[in-house]
Amino acid sequence: MLFGLVVAGIILCAVLAITANRLLASAIWLAGVSALSAILFYMLGAREVAVIELSIGVGLVTVLFVFAISIAGDEAMNAKPLVPRILGMVLVLSLVVLLGWMAVPGFRTADPTTELTSTDILWEVRGMDLIVQVSLIFAGVLSVLGLLSEKILPARAAEKGGRS
């Protein structure tokens, strides 16, 4: 019952995030999707992921979106989509049916296996992944800095050089 309510809430928030006219409302509904999926992760037993989703998905990503919208402006856009609406609906329906068809044979009775703790898996088995993640974060930070930095105009550069 509780599972059904949370899943329905996630779908509702996602639909509202897609259909909202204002970008800010869309970002807030996306934060709702993140918060509800964190609750779902906790109910499924994935506690670490729930905490990380709550802090990154609801906190950091929402702040990023609000920051970007405040710079780029919250313009309502009611232009027609590039893909015809009917074609989009058909594509989406076929994706949902295909996903369901692929997921159904996955339900088997789980045999209880002895499992490493998640910190062991993260730091020992998948240590290479962590290195790749760290370098990816650095690459991301560098590219955001490169994209958002302003070019210094020649006059201002000369002024700066003269001052120092």
Place this chain on the structure above:
Amino acid sequence: MILDPLILVTAGVCLLAGVGLYGLLASRNLIKLIVAMQILTKAAVLALVAAGAASGRINLSQSLAITVIVVDTVVAAVGLALGVQVRKRFGSLDAANLASLRR
């Protein structure tokens, strides 16, 4: 009959992926496209955790899910920075206005 929670979650994952894909297809606003991409990734993470819970290997699925969340956040940050730059250069967030890429 009470539905198994995992079947409910799997159905939710399928629908969430559908909503995300529809957002990617139907939206022209660059920031809205990133919102749709976030919803798709959320569906993927949910599917990973549900698969881990179904097979009794929740810790392995958690370590994979953490990787996906980190990569997704970096992608969102770079995408939003690109969107801001497009707004500065082209004066609008409409993806159809990026016509210089088409020619």
